[in-house]
Amino acid sequence: MNASPEPEFERNLRKSRLIAAAAAAACLAMLGLSFAAVPLYRMFCAATGYGGTTQVARTAPANAGKRELTVRFDANVAPGLDWSFEPETAQINLRTGRTATVYFKIVNRSNKPVSAIAGYNVGPDSAGLYFNKISCFCFNEMTLAGHETAELPVVFFLDPALETEKSLADVDTVVLSYTLFGQKPKGKVAAGESALVKSGKPL
DSSP, rough: OOOOOOOOOHHHHHHHHHHHHHHHHHHHHHHHHHHHHHHHHHHHHHOOOOGGGOOESSSSSSSSSSSSEEEEEEEEOOHHHHHHHSSSSEEEETTTTEEEEEEEEEEEEESEEEEEEEEEESGGGGGGEEEEEEEEEEEEEEOOOOOOOOEEEEOOOOOOGGGOGGGGTTOEEEEEEEEEEEEEOOOOOOTOEEEEEEEOOHH
């Protein structure tokens, strides 16, 4: 004796449940990817210099290159952050492979402790892969007391491999640009005393 065919209602119900389960799984997968997207994007930018992302180095090359370029410095403050921010020198001439140290002056113009962190990039974008920072205040979150002033260094070099990059063959000026963004303070800071939360990692 043959089993009776599955009623159409039950078939439709089973299909609806399968579709709902598949949709839920897809949503969970997209949610997981969204959380992973930011660190993966940062890793990609750091590895490729995409978007003018600079590199991190421990030491400078043993030998200098042949080209000399102008490195200009640009400092900006995001809306809502009552700080002043400027490089102590507008630009320098730098030979590839040579290390340079440049200072930026920041002032918290408010009456209370304020924390900030620096976003950065290099222009043109293709120069990011060859712009190496040995030390930078942008590796840390900074907290300044009210009306406190700080002078912060950036130590960097231009990789001599830049000289083989076709897109930079006619480029004679590289721009290092920073923007300070306000953050919530992590603790109380006494007047005249700055606090740096040292992560040891670039943004």
